[in-house]
Amino acid sequence: MTAKLIKGKEIAEQIRAEIKQDVDSLKSEKGITPGLVTILVGENPASQSYVRAKQKTAHDLGYYSVQDNQPADISEEDLLALIEKYNQDEKIHGILVQLPLPKHVDEGKVLYAIDPDKDVDGFHPVNVGRMVVGEPAYLPCTPYGIQQMLIRSGTQTEGAEVVVVGRSNIVGKPIANMLLQKGEGANATVTLCHTRTKDLATHTKRADILIVAAGVPKAVTADMVKPGAVVIDVGVNEVGKTEEGKRILVGDVDFEPIKEVASAITPVPGGVGPMTITMLMLNTLQAAQKA
Numbered sequence: 001m002t003a004k005l006i007k008g009k010e011i012a013e014q015i016r017a018e019i020k021q022d023v024d025s026l027k028s029e030k031g032i033t034p035g036l037v038t039i040l041v042g043e044n045p046a047s048q049s050y051v052r053a054k055q056k057t058a059h060d061l062g063y064y065s066v067q068d069n070q071p072a073d074i075s076e077e078d079l080l081a082l083i084e085k086y087n088q089d090e091k092i093h094g095i096l097v098q099l100p101l102p103k104h105v106d107e108g109k110v111l112y113a114i115d116p117d118k119d120v121d122g123f124h125p126v127n128v129g130r131m132v133v134g135e136p137a138y139l140p141c142t143p144y145g146i147q148q149m150l151i152r153s154g155t156q157t158e159g160a161e162v163v164v165v166g167r168s169n170i171v172g173k174p175i176a177n178m179l180l181q182k183g184e185g186a187n188a189t190v191t192l193c194h195t196r197t198k199d200l201a202t203h204t205k206r207a208d209i210l211i212v213a214a215g216v217p218k219a220v221t222a223d224m225v226k227p228g229a230v231v232i233d234v235g236v237n238e239v240g241k242t243e244e245g246k247r248i249l250v251g252d253v254d255f256e257p258i259k260e261v262a263s264a265i266t267p268v269p270g271g272v273g274p275m276t277i278t279m280l281m282l283n284t285l286q287a288a289q290k291a
């Protein structure tokens, strides 16, 4: 049996249509337009492409959206001052600093500088802490998107064995935490694996839901997947360019053979990536609604 595709692109479109309705009523009833600034430091082509997609989506939804490009050699001090400016800006409800940042700036310091109420990425430790203790918080966009994909594809998480591969602050740690919480799209038994895990396959083979955010192509192969598992591939690895110069992308799992083992799988592109962008829009809408 060939696995069902969980099409993030389609689920994202559905959620964006819901967001659009709420944006329209926020505008007409309260006169508030959600405002988002995306700050991009330097000229990393992948980051440029993600930020462009975020800006386009914000624009399409009728947001007040600001793209703030800064040179790669901006000082940490100037970047912190810039963030403070947007913290004070009443038209801006959400602030996103695209990662990674150049080596000379302290990422932690930058993320701490964002007002937690405008932290639509959910990376500020206050929001991370709220999430861990199960209080309302901005949820980081990629894990939030994964959870929505599971819910909207009808994947049962309650009591499921979830195995996460990868322990980043952006994906692995937060998704593991979110899925073990009480509540809808959660209540799972979670195992978090990483580069120092002994015998990764013994863990992955037990997974009803396997979430791979390793940042390495083919980090998971078909022999590591339990028949009937749901596989969420978070990877976006560029493996070359087409003749027209477009990025050729593969995920972190060996897609074709795993498709014959799993019951459902997310594609790359068109899987988790579009969900990440859409959840950013939802967080920004919520920030505006609270303002």
Ligand code: L34
Pocket (backbone or CB within 6 Å): 049, 050, 053, 096, 097, 098, 099, 100, 121, 141, 142, 236, 247, 249, 268, 269, 270, 271, 272, 273, 274, 276, 277
């Ligand atoms: N601050 N930094 C901050 N917040 C984030 O949430 C991110 N992330 C990650 C990198 N740095 C960040 C993103 O936005 C990864 N990421 C991201 C966003 C969108 C897509 C991929 C990664 C995406 O849309 N991927 C498309 C393909 C895009 C292409 O062709 O390049 C897809 O269909 O998967």
